[in-house]
Amino acid sequence: MSRGFRANASGSVVAWALLAATTLAGTGSASAYTVYVTNEKGNSVSVIDSETLAVTGTWKVGRRPRGVTTSKDGKELFVCASDDDRIDVLDTSTGKVVRSLRSGPDPEQFILGPTGNLLYVANEDDSQVTVIDVEKNKVMAEVPVGVEPEGMGLSPDGKILVNTSETTNMAHFIDTTTFQVIDNVLVDARPRFAEFTADGKFLWVSAEVGGTVSIIDVAARRVVKKITFKIPSVNDEAIQPVGIRITKDGSKAFVALGPANRIAVIDAKTHTVEKYLPVGQRVWQLAFTPDQKLLFSTNGSSNDISVVDVAAEKVVKSIPVGLLPWGVAVSPN
Amino acid sequence: MLASTRSPLAPLALALGLGGPWCLPAAAQEPARSAEAAAPAPAATETRVGLIYRPEPAPSSYDAEAAPEDEGVAGARMAIKDNNTTGRFTKQTYTLDEIALDATKSAVEAARELVGRGIKFLVLALPADEVLTVADAVKGEGVTVFNTAAPDDRLRGADCRRNVFHVVPSRAMQTDALAQFFTLMRWRKMFLIIGPQDGDRLYAEAFRNSARKFNLKITAEKPWTFGPLAKARGDTPTRSEAMVFTRGVDYDLAIVADEANDWGDYVPFRTVDPRPVAGTQGLIATTWHPTLETWGAAQAQNRFRRQAGRLMRPLDYQAWAAVRSIGEAATQKKTVDPAVLAPYFADPAFSLPAYKGVSLTYRPWDHQLRQPVIVVQPKAMVSVAPEQGFTHQRTPLDTLGIDLPETACKFP
Numbered sequence: 163m164s165r166g167f168r169a170n171a172s173g174s175v176v177a178w179a180l181l182a183a184t185t186l187a188g189t190g191s192a193s194a195y196t197v198y199v200t201n202e203k204g205n206s207v208s209v210i211d212s213e214t215l216a217v218t219g220t221w222k223v224g225r226r227p228r229g230v231t232t233s234k235d236g237k238e239l240f241v242c243a244s245d246d247d248r249i250d251v252l253d254t255s256t257g258k259v260v261r262s263l264r265s266g267p268d269p270e271q272f273i274l275g276p277t278g279n280l281l282y283v284a285n286e287d288d289s290q291v292t293v294i295d296v297e298k299n300k301v302m303a304e305v306p307v308g309v310e311p312e313g314m315g316l317s318p319d320g321k322i323l324v325n326t327s328e329t330t331n332m333a334h335f336i337d338t339t340t341f342q343v344i345d346n347v348l349v350d351a352r353p354r355f356a357e358f359t360a361d362g363k364f365l366w367v368s369a370e371v372g373g374t375v376s377i378i379d380v381a382a383r384r385v386v387k388k389i390t391f392k393i394p395s396v397n398d399e400a401i402q403p404v405g406i407r408i409t410k411d412g413s414k415a416f417v418a419l420g421p422a423n424r425i426a427v428i429d430a431k432t433h434t435v436e437k438y439l440p441v442g443q444r445v446w447q448l449a450f451t452p453d454q455k456l457l458f459s460t461n462g463s464s465n466d467i468s469v470v471d472v473a474a475e476k477v478v479k480s481i482p483v484g485l486l487p488w489g490v491a492v493s494p495n
Numbered sequence: 496m497l498a499s500t501r502s503p504l505a506p507l508a509l510a511l512g513l514g515g516p517w518c519l520p521a522a523a524q525e526p527a528r529s530a531e532a533a534a535p536a537p538a539a540t541e542t543r544v545g546l547i548y549r550p551e552p553a554p555s556s557y558d559a560e561a562a563p564e565d566e567g568v569a570g571a572r573m574a575i576k577d578n579n580t581t582g583r584f585t586k587q588t589y590t591l592d593e594i595a596l597d598a599t600k601s602a603v604e605a606a607r608e609l610v611g612r613g614i615k616f617l618v619l620a621l622p623a624d625e626v627l628t629v630a631d632a633v634k635g636e637g638v639t640v641f642n643t644a645a646p647d648d649r650l651r652g653a654d655c656r657r658n659v660f661h662v663v664p665s666r667a668m669q670t671d672a673l674a675q676f677f678t679l680m681r682w683r684k685m686f687l688i689i690g691p692q693d694g695d696r697l698y699a700e701a702f703r704n705s706a707r708k709f710n711l712k713i714t715a716e717k718p719w720t721f722g723p724l725a726k727a728r729g730d731t732p733t734r735s736e737a738m739v740f741t742r743g744v745d746y747d748l749a750i751v752a753d754e755a756n757d758w759g760d761y762v763p764f765r766t767v768d769p770r771p772v773a774g775t776q777g778l779i780a781t782t783w784h785p786t787l788e789t790w791g792a793a794q795a796q797n798r799f800r801r802q803a804g805r806l807m808r809p810l811d812y813q814a815w816a817a818v819r820s821i822g823e824a825a826t827q828k829k830t831v832d833p834a835v836l837a838p839y840f841a842d843p844a845f846s847l848p849a850y851k852g853v854s855l856t857y858r859p860w861d862h863q864l865r866q867p868v869i870v871v872q873p874k875a876m877v878s879v880a881p882e883q884g885f886t887h888q889r890t891p892l893d894t895l896g897i898d899l900p901e902t903a904c905k906f907p
Binding site: 348 | 581890
């Protein structure tokens with residue numbers, strides 16, 4: 163596995179040079195976003211320029227940073243400091259922690275509401291979802307869910323929040339006006355991530371141990387399709403789907419497959435797996451640039467991130483970051 | 496903060512609305528309209544799980560690493576809480592009836608008492624003989640027994656019982672896990688040192704079988720005749736005869752068979768030739784370790800430490816996996832009916848996610864839980880078996896322990 167990965171990394175220099183000359187040259191500085199990667203065991207955030215693909219800084223944060231997202235205007239970065247039971251808020255112009263939010267115990271993943279104020283947090287050790295008013299730093303609600311809540315998805319209209327619980331193996335549907343669980347859908351073992359399609363009609367949920375991605379009809383709240391994966395020369399047990407991203411036009415989905423060290427590229431309409439992109443080891447979370455030209459993956463065991471050219475469906479570079487990269491977010495501008 | 500106004504461990508408190516005005520109980524919700532609930536919603540049902548264990552005798556005051564009184568029990572309690580958290584959404588509740596055996600009560604009496612209360616699931620943290628007497632005493636009463644502590648291969652072989660499921664890895668699985676790691680490391684020559692107790696003899700037998708299976712060479716075997724020197728600790732000087740008995744042996748690795756932890760820890764650093772030590776001490780094969788943190792194990796470690804106030808031990812994990820098997824089967828079958836669940840544990844469709852990176856299943860031919868086995872030294876994870884490269888037509892997990900063609904188990 164590592165051999166395949168290295169060959170890819172060294173071969174990517176040429177590919178990247180070509181890509182830089184053809185794809186990115188024409189787009190100018192408009193495509194220069196900032197990429198933030200949480201390093202779970204480095205207690206830091208690596209900062210990367212999406213145009214030069216160079217690490218421009220490493221910021222200190224609380225212990226065991228995992229979930230990460232930016233404010234709507236990109237001026238603030240939110241980082242789950244799981245072992246410090248808080249969410250650190252960083253000023254992206256200085257890289258300093260300016261305040262911390264009371265997140266409840268062991269925050270792992272979160273998602274920001276459409277207005278940019280309410281933050282929905284999965285408290286992994288505490289079987290609940292905490293809703294935080296970011297401006298007032300106030301807990302608005304605590305919603306009891308299953309054991310080890312993890313994945314957080316929000317419908318495009320912001321009305322339905324979905325949390326997946328890893329040991330209960332359910333997707334919990336939460337009404338964001340009443341903060342009540344309105345339904346639960348059983349999925350495969352150890353659901354890690356929930357992602358709505360842009361039209362809000364379907365929800366994709368990855369199951370790490372089950373090795374599948376369930377597609378849930380949001381209106382009917384039932385599983386309509388299960389995607390499975392098969393990679394020659396990779397043990398089925400090593401195929402552990404985690405992060406999911408779907409393009410805005412609904413054409414392609416990318417699924418990180420954990421210790422299979424691959425990202426699956428899926429036709430999001432027919433649900434067929436088209437190819438597997440070899441990336442670093444234990445690939446975990448994914449994030450697009452806002453223009454969706456690039457996709458970044460965190461590779462926990464090889465301490466790097468992979469950069470995917472979305473249109474070409476090719477890995478163009480790997481970038482060393484800190485210890486055990488976990489989450490990734492890209493600035494909106 | 497709201498979280499501080501209640502116990503983080505009390506789902507019922509949440510359901511009763513004790514979490515404060517903003518805390519809205521999900522248990523009050525109908526699980527309506529989900530694909531699962533499209534069938535008639537199950538009535539709220541309580542499942543009682545019986546646990547029988549024998550507490551360790553109180554340790555000497557100077558024993559720094561004594562087994563805690565609630566070893567195993569604390570794991571079962573955590574699994575009951577986990578089952579109840581999930582049960583909020585499936586309308587299932589679980590309770591644990593614990594019986595600690597003392598001189599006045601036998602395991603069979605305890606089992607009869609629990610079954611008399613209507614209990615259909617028994618979790619045992621008992622030696623092999625008592626597992627058998629309990630299994631036979633409750634035969635025909637629709638009771639499923641989970642063995643969490645007895646690694647004896649005969650319980651999965653000639654003495655297997657249809658109503659017993661084994662969560663603890665057999666000795667064969669433990670020694671196969673070590674043998675695979677030694678093969679990977681190209682350590683071939685083994686010096687087997689065997690303690691005086693029955694378990695030690697059985698462990699040595701399992702190791703001999705693993706050596707044959709994985710082509711390792713046992714270059715010498717000697718009995719341990721120097722008593723429980725490890726338990727004597729630092730207050731006795733190193734005994735010279737115990738050192739020199741390793742002289743003149745050609746070996747890569749010393750394998751100690753000491754299941755009672757009496758002397759195995761005395762061997763490392765005292766052999767004449769500098770050689771690593773493995774087996775029941777030194778490098779060991781087990782189910783759980785404080786340094787296991789991948790595959791979500793960190794969450795289980797944290798949850799357990801908060802609930803029990805100590806580190807999770809292998810027996811805690813095994814009791815947890817037994818009780819979670821019941822909860823998981825009930826979630827998957829959407830019923831807690833013991834008549835439905837009992838045959839389902841051995842169904843290939845059953846699976847238990849249990850912090851090992853793969854779903855665990857029970858082998859249909861002997862009811863042993865298939866599972867990766869971790870190889871650890873006292874302060875670090877070293878490896879996980881099955882090792883890379885050991886393949887099997889069914890699953891690599893079946894390279895550990897007794898496979899279908901070799902099994903001596905014939906369910907009556």
